[in-house]
Amino acid sequence: MRDTAMSEVRIFTAAPAMAPLYARAVRGSLPGRRREVPAAGQAGDLEVRRVGVTTDIDHLAAYARLTGGGLDGRLPGLYPHLAAFAPQLALMTDARFGFAVLGLVHVGTTVTVHRLLSRADAYDVVVRTGRTRPHRHGRLVDLETSVTIAGQTAWEETTTLLSRAAGGDPRAVDTSPLAALAAPAGQTRWAVPAHTGRAYARLSGDRNPIHLSRLTANAFGFPRAIAHGMWTAARVLAAVEPDVPAPYRYDVAFRSPLLLPAEVRFGTRTDPDAGLLLGVVSADGVRQHLVARVQPLG
Secondary structure (H helix, E strand, C coil), X not given: XXXXXHCEEEEXXXXXXXXXXXXXXXXHCCCCCCCCCXXXXXXXXXXXXXXXXXXXXXHHHHHHHHHCCCCCXXXXXXXXXXXXXXXXXXXXXXXXXXXXXXXXXXXXEEEEECCCCECCCCEEEEEEEEEEEEECCEEEEEEEEEEEECCEXXXXXXXXXXXXXXXXXXXXXXXXXXXXXXCCCCCEEEEECXXXXXXXXXXXXXXXXXXXXXXXXXXXXXXXXXXXXXHHHHHHHHHHHHHCCCCEEEEEXXXXXXXXXXXXXXXXXXXXXXXXXXXXXXXXXXXXXXXXXXEECC
């Protein structure tokens, strides 16, 4: 059990200012900056809270337009992630986190929607460091996020990040929920415009340069800007969420970058054991970008 009395807790009553956090992320990722990589199972005992979060209807409407969802008074299943992003960045830029932020690769997310939030709800967000473990290309670290309303947990997220800076372990076994599953190759085609990364960055605060333009993405080795994984995950969930009653669990694995602009194919498949499988693949079906699964919990 986690001893919260021993945790370092930071509390925000509004979203943390992003510019200082990005400056800290850059400084903490500079060559020669020494960090003590956490041992397996440890990533510092840190906690960041944002209290009293409310929903701006114009922001929500812009998110719905960008991700293909509707507006019915309830928050889309991944919308609380936007309120969590700044606290997550505040945690990751703490010197005790142990991993350089720039260069972390988002490889997977699991969200549990215990109940759908309404746009009238005021809620609190808590982000904590989670477990670490070896990976064949480095080390994995989890961020654990929860959303509570009047002390009751309504929404939870586990964000899994890969640090390639830490030495890999060729013996490491992939134990992620979707490791053995392939993305369904459907026939529904989506055109993803070049501005998608910039549009999602404005809504989420995630202004990682790899998402903004060809020029800034080139600096990090990408030929073009790439879509945010959480935009792709939100677009996929929006396609099926009207037919998925809460509570449910949404597992996502990000398989390869989605270069912008792009045309992709979206598919679904129902598996009697795995649940509803979802996938985004390249237009030619060769490259898997995302595989996901929705499982009702009721």
